[in-house]
Amino acid sequence: MDAPQPADGQDPSNVPSPESNPELPSAAQPEAAARVGLNRNELSGEDFLAANGIAQLIVVDSTGSTNADLLQGVTVDPHAWPDLSVLTAEHQTAARGRLDRHWEAPALSSVSVSVVLRPVNSEGRPLPTHSYSWFSLLAALALREALLETAGIPAEIKWPNDVMVRGRKIAGILAQLGPMGDGTVPPVILGTGLNVTLTASELPVPTATSVLLESARTVDRTTLLKSYLSRFAALYRNFCNADGDPAAGMAGGPSLHKRVESVMSTLGKQVRAQLPGDHEIIGHASRLDEYGSLLVVDAGKHEHVVTAGDVVHLRPWTPPGAPGAGTGTAESGYA
Numbered sequence: 001m002d003a004p005q006p007a008d009g010q011d012p013s014n015v016p017s018p019e020s021n022p023e024l025p026s027a028a029q030p031e032a033a034a035r036v037g038l039n040r041n042e043l044s045g046e047d048f049l050a051a052n053g054i055a056q057l058i059v060v061d062s063t064g065s066t067n068a069d070l071l072q073g074v075t076v077d078p079h080a081w082p083d084l085s086v087l088t089a090e091h092q093t094a095a096r097g098r099l100d101r102h103w104e105a106p107a108l109s110s111v112s113v114s115v116v117l118r119p120v121n122s123e124g125r126p127l128p129t130h131s132y133s134w135f136s137l138l139a140a141l142a143l144r145e146a147l148l149e150t151a152g153i154p155a156e157i158k159w160p161n162d163v164m165v166r167g168r169k170i171a172g173i174l175a176q177l178g179p180m181g182d183g184t185v186p187p188v189i190l191g192t193g194l195n196v197t198l199t200a201s202e203l204p205v206p207t208a209t210s211v212l213l214e215s216a217r218t219v220d221r222t223t224l225l226k227s228y229l230s231r232f233a234a235l236y237r238n239f240c241n242a243d244g245d246p247a248a249g250m251a252g253g254p255s256l257h258k259r260v261e262s263v264m265s266t267l268g269k270q271v272r273a274q275l276p277g278d279h280e281i282i283g284h285a286s287r288l289d290e291y292g293s294l295l296v297v298d299a300g301k302h303e304h305v306v307t308a309g310d311v312v313h314l315r316p317w318t319p320p321g322a323p324g325a326g327t328g329t330a331e332s333g334y335a
Contacts, residue, residue, distance in 0.1 A: 033197040033212050035108035037090055039222040048226060052233040057086040062107070064093050066114040067176055067191040074116060074178045074187045081187075083118040084233060088225065106202060111194040111225050115232070116178075118185045122241045126185045131244025132175070133292045133308070135190055136161050137260045138239060139173045142232035143192060144263055150227040151216035156265040159285070159294050160308035163194075164265055168209040170195055192228070196221050246290060261288055271296060272317040273306045281306060282317055 040059050042048065049057060063069055066087045073081045091107035105112075117135060119127040140157045147153040147163070147170070158164045163171040171194040178187035195210035197219050211219050218224070239256055242248035246257040254262070261267060266285050273281040273296060283298035294306045294314070306314070 032199050033219050035106075035197055037108060038088065038225065042222055042226065043088075048230075052230045053084055053237060054229065054233060055082040055085045057088070057229075060087070060089050062091040062093060063089045066092065066112060067174075067189050070114050070116055070189045071176060071178060074189070078179075078184060078187070081116045083116065083120075084236075085116040086113060086229065087115075088113040105193075105195070105198060108221075109195075109197045109202070111192070111196055111221050111228070113225060113229075114189055114191040115229075117188040117190055117236070119188070119236075119240050119244065120185055121243050125243070127240060127244035129186060130291060131239075131246070132177070132186075132188055134239065134244070134246050134256060135175050135188055135236075136173045136308070137292050138235050138256060139190055139192055139232055140171075141256070141260055141263065142235050143171055143173070143194065143228050145231050146224065146227035147211070147216075150224060151211055151214075151218055153211065153214045153216050157260060157263050159264060159266040159288070159314065160292075160311065165209050165214050167265075168207055170209050170211065170214070194224065194228075196224065246292070257288065257290070260292075264288075266294065266314070270317045270319075272313075272315050273304075273311050274313040274315070275306075275310055276312060 038059055043057050043059060048054075060066075060069075066089050070081065070085075070087050089112050092105070092112050119132070121127065137157065137160075140161065140163050143163050144155040144157055147155040147165075153165055153170070155170065156164050158169070161173050162169050163173070171192060173190070173192045176189045176191070178189055180186040195208065197212045198210040200213065211224065235250065235256070238250040239246075242250065245255075247255050249255055250259070253259075267287065269285050270283070271285045273294070275281065281296050281298060281304045283296040283304065286295050286297050286303070289295055289305060291307075293308070294311075296304045296306055298304065
């Protein structure tokens with residue numbers, strides 16, 4: 001099983017500067033958008049919460065990490081944080097990404113949100129823990145739909161935990177497994193970080209983007225957060241009611257497995273998976289297995305299972321000497 005990672009989920013990465021990205025000339029750079037606080041009345045309204053089955057939604061001005069806060073909360077007082085409890089922050093000062101990578105974005109510039117999950121089906125039966133490996137992909141799917149339908153941004157999913165727009169990272173999603181010792185359903189803390197009004201000059205890494213830089217229909221963080229949470233809650237409840245089976249149809253439509261694969265930019269490409277201990281696998285990213293792991297077929301036709309918990313980096317790969325070799329998109333620090 002590829003368990004949720006012990007890392008904070010809010011890891012939106014950096015955007016290109018005009019100098020480092022010739023495709024984005026200085027004259028095309030959008031001006032900085034006005035940064036205002038989240039609309040707390042909208043987010044705490046009973047019509048929004050009840051319609052989406054959200055137990056509670058708390059907004060804080062500043063914190064180190066919303067994932068860390070919720071992990072502490074479910075450890076100290078688990079009954080105070082039921083399923084689909086949400087914590088979001090206007091500013092995070094000590095957020096961590098996968099593999100303990102750290103980052104910080106300006107206040108009011110991002111959507112930084114964490115959700116407590118206590119997954120059970122409609123009869124109250126806990127989901128098998130091996131299904132937990134799909135939660136990051138489920139969240140990525142929900143965010144991808146929110147960006148497309150609310151902001152008009154054509155996003156894709158990059159395995160294992162990124163949301164991409166035209167080859168650049170706009171959001172990162174990671175899960176952290178909570179304590180399992182009190183006899184209740186093991187909780188998952190699912191964190192999402194979305195770059196919203198970040199400008200090119202604020203984030204110099206040339207492998208990411210923001211909602212602002214993609215000329216979106218809206219950069220309203222409240223609207224984007226509500227859109228994401230409503231879509232996530234619906235997908236999550238469908239997944240739970242299917243007993244965590246990614247191959248089961250969802251709300252009369254395709255399964256989670258098929259939905260994710262259909263919008264995943266990683267599949268069908270040659271990739272290099274860097275693993276701990278300087279090991280690597282190079283081959284064709286063919287499909288996802290039933291646990292959400294990536295299957296890579298090497299030159300010898302051997303199929304390798306790459307799990308999100310093991311991979312250090314996953315990058316596009318071009319054979320040395322081939323056209324484009326060495327010029328592929330590099331990963332951000334939070335891949």
